[in-house]
Amino acid sequence: MNVTDPTAVVSSISAIGIKVLLSIATIIIAVVIGKVISIRLRRSLKEKINKGHLDIIIKIVQYSFIIFVLLIFVLPILGVQPSSLLVAGSIAGLVIGFASQSIVSNLISGLFLMIERPIKVGDNVNINGILGIVEDISIISTIIRNYDGLYIRIPNEAVFTNTITNYVANVARRFEYVVGIRYSDDADKAIGIIKELIEAHPFALKSPVPQAFVDNLGDNSVNIIVRIWSPSTEWYGVKMELLWEIKKILGENGIEIAFPQRVMWFANELKKEVD
Amino acid sequence: MFGSYNCPVSIEKENLLISLETEGDVKYYRRECLDNEVEKIVLNGNGNILFNPVEPVNLPKEITSYLLIEFERSFMVEPGTTRKIYIKFPVEVGVFISAKKKYEVIDVFTMVNQKFILYGDPRSGIICKYWLSDVYFSLPSADPMLEGVIELEIMNTTIHWAELTRVVFNAYAMKIYYGDDIVSMKAKMKIMAGEIAETDFVNSPINKGMKKSVELYTTRRVVALGTKFLMEKGL
Numbered sequence: 001m002n003v004t005d006p007t008a009v010v011s012s013i014s015a016i017g018i019k020v021l022l023s024i025a026t027i028i029i030a031v032v033i034g035k036v037i038s039i040r041l042r043r044s045l046k047e048k049i050n051k052g053h054l055d056i057i058i059k060i061v062q063y064s065f066i067i068f069v070l071l072i073f074v075l076p077i078l079g080v081q082p083s084s085l086l087v088a089g090s091i092a093g094l095v096i097g098f099a100s101q102s103i104v105s106n107l108i109s110g111l112f113l114m115i116e117r118p119i120k121v122g123d124n125v126n127i128n129g130i131l132g133i134v135e136d137i138s139i140i141s142t143i144i145r146n147y148d149g150l151y152i153r154i155p156n157e158a159v160f161t162n163t164i165t166n167y168v169a170n171v172a173r174r175f176e177y178v179v180g181i182r183y184s185d186d187a188d189k190a191i192g193i194i195k196e197l198i199e200a201h202p203f204a205l206k207s208p209v210p211q212a213f214v215d216n217l218g219d220n221s222v223n224i225i226v227r228i229w230s231p232s233t234e235w236y237g238v239k240m241e242l243l244w245e246i247k248k249i250l251g252e253n254g255i256e257i258a259f260p261q262r263v264m265w266f267a268n269e270l271k272k273e274v275d
Numbered sequence: 276m277f278g279s280y281n282c283p284v285s286i287e288k289e290n291l292l293i294s295l296e297t298e299g300d301v302k303y304y305r306r307e308c309l310d311n312e313v314e315k316i317v318l319n320g321n322g323n324i325l326f327n328p329v330e331p332v333n334l335p336k337e338i339t340s341y342l343l344i345e346f347e348r349s350f351m352v353e354p355g356t357t358r359k360i361y362i363k364f365p366v367e368v369g370v371f372i373s374a375k376k377k378y379e380v381i382d383v384f385t386m387v388n389q390k391f392i393l394y395g396d397p398r399s400g401i402i403c404k405y406w407l408s409d410v411y412f413s414l415p416s417a418d419p420m421l422e423g424v425i426e427l428e429i430m431n432t433t434i435h436w437a438e439l440t441r442v443v444f445n446a447y448a449m450k451i452y453y454g455d456d457i458v459s460m461k462a463k464m465k466i467m468a469g470e471i472a473e474t475d476f477v478n479s480p481i482n483k484g485m486k487k488s489v490e491l492y493t494t495r496r497v498v499a500l501g502t503k504f505l506m507e508k509g510l
Contacts, residue, residue, distance in 0.1 A: 170397040170398050171393065171397060171400055171401060171402050172393045172397045172400070172402065173397065199390075200388070202335050202388070202389035202390055202391060203335075203391060205391055205392055205393050205402075206390050206391070206392040206405050207392050207393055208393060208397075229393065229397075231338055231339075231391060231402045233338060234336075234338065
């Protein structure tokens with residue numbers, strides 16, 4: 001019959017108790033340090049990242065830190081060597097890694113998008129040829145509502161690695177027209193009329209100063225370039241409105257938009273018999 | 276024409292026609308101003324209607340809360356001095372209906388042209404409502420339906436002369452008063468460095484007996500955004 005030494009049992013229990021207590025203490029310290037890291041991160045990033053995204057990033061960092069401490073410090077205390085997990089972990093990691101490659105890529109891209117903030121919810125953007133309004137930027141994908149009202153989901157990796165044009169990132173933007181008038185028309189008068197029209201439009205900005213000038217003498221017309229700055233939120237309406245207004249007011253003042261034409265010179269004078 | 280009226284109301288001026296008529300318990304508000312017409316149906320209400328000048332940044336569309344007034348003539352301010360000048364600003368008229376001692380705006384109109392301007396650069400600048408004003412050294416006269424007067428106290432706290440060409444105000448801070456023949460505000464401009472100044476408004480009329488306007492930019496929003504404006508993109 002096997003008789004267990006009571007002293008050995010007590011010392012064994014106390015050793016396990018110490019290990020458990022040490023593990024709990026390590027976890028508590030990891031949680032506290034994780035909290036401190038999250039507070040520091042929140043302070044330093046709160047101006048750069050919106051609150052919803054910041055919460056997600058902070059949670060990812062905080063839990064990653066705690067899991068790291070668990071694997072590296074707590075498991076050895078409890079007698080589980082991380083190296084023993086390596087074989088199983090590496091195989092599982094390989095499988096998971098292949099399976100989740102695109103997810104991780106999108107996630108990392110999403111984090112960088114949230115930090116860099118090239119686009120915001122509500123912005124008018126062009127991402128890789130997709131034009132529309134940003135509806136949502138999540139950790140994995142970005143949602144665009146295009147101008148036809150369609151829902152478009154773009155993986156964040158595609159957003160991050162492609163050219164992004166944000167039409168409203170700056171408060172004002174410029175657009176231009178080319179107005180071709182006849183050679184017989186007075187270009188100075190046309191420019192004066194166009195400038196007056198621009199001046200009367202509230203959303204054609206006073207400064208930066210709008211421009212109207214003869215840009216080139218074309219085959220069929222004298223080409224006047226018109227450049228106008230407008231608030232980014234209003235530019236499309238102004239652009240749609242002003243071109244036709246320019247055409248109408250020039251017409252009212254006897255200045256016409258030129259049509260393509262050819263002046264033909266005959267080597268021999270054209271003869272026609274008249275009765 | 277500013278002030279409170281009881282229904283029925285009919286105001287007719289040059290290029291302006293306003294009426295509030297009752298049919299049963301329904302009131303019809305109509306306004307024709309220049310080429311712009313508005314008609315609204317008002318249900319209930321005690322029939323009081325109030326006209327007063329409001330912050331001039333609402334029309335033709337509320338896209339900014341800043342007003343930039345460019346001076347027709349620039350002027351120099353001596354270092355370490357305080358000087359008072361008068362400039363004009365565009366008037367926008369708010370039409371309010373009242374119920375239970377609360378005012379609700381139903382219309383805003385103006386009889387002057389609207390224009391916007393960019394203060395600063397397109398990347399970091401701001402869009403402002405634009406107005407061009409001469410600089411006056413005594414209280415100028417102005418048609419209250421078209422223009423109001425700002426009494427602007429300029430403090431040059433620097434050790435250099437400052438040349439002023441414009442001033443930018445934040446609508447959240449505006450305190451507008453009106454009398455029979457004048458609309459006014461009182462403001463301060465503190466020049467803090469060569470190209471930097473701070474502007475703010477003073478909550479008092481320039482003449483005794485003037486009435487305080489009901490403002491559109493309420494104090495609730497002031498808390499969130501602040502009332503002063505820091506001109507960092509040049510004077």
